[in-house]
Amino acid sequence: MTGDPTRHVVVMGVSGSGKTTIARGVAEATGLEFAEADAFHSAANIATMERGIPLTDEDRWPWLRSLAAWMDAKADDGISTIITCSALKRTYRDVLREGPPSVDFLHLDGPAEVIKGRMSKREGHFMPASLLQSQIDTLEALEPGESGMVLDLGQRPEELIERALAWLDIAPAESSVAP
Incomplete structure (x- = not known):
């Protein structure tokens, strides 16, 4: 391991939030280094969601771990x-924090109608729009003591990325810096 501390960021929110x-x-x-949490779901979890059935906490624990x-x-x-x-509940975020030394959260939040519209346009995703309300009902906002910020998903993606970068205060990668 290098001597420099690492940073670990979770971009959270309901399905379709961006x-x-x-x-x-x-x-x-x-x-x-980027990872899509959906790639860590078991085949059983994916099949459950494809059938329009929300995951239970018991389904989620191994995935979160x-x-x-x-x-x-x-x-x-x-x-x-x-x-x-998605990191919908504080208890889920607590499990994520059990891994690396620290975790920061970027919560994408906004109106359900906007998210439903986005979900209706995407193709090939196992999460049906019919499960959106169950995620909204489950969602617990970041609490005091959790390192994170809320981003309004009504803003353009470029604006959200700029706000996230400013809050995270991470130096740009060498390849992204102009010569």
């Missing part, structure tokens, strides 16, 4: 990360 777009933008600007373990392994290797994860 987590992947913002996380990829921050990763490209900073060099943080695998994300925390991935971030922790990257921290051990001296690699900073950014992942997408």
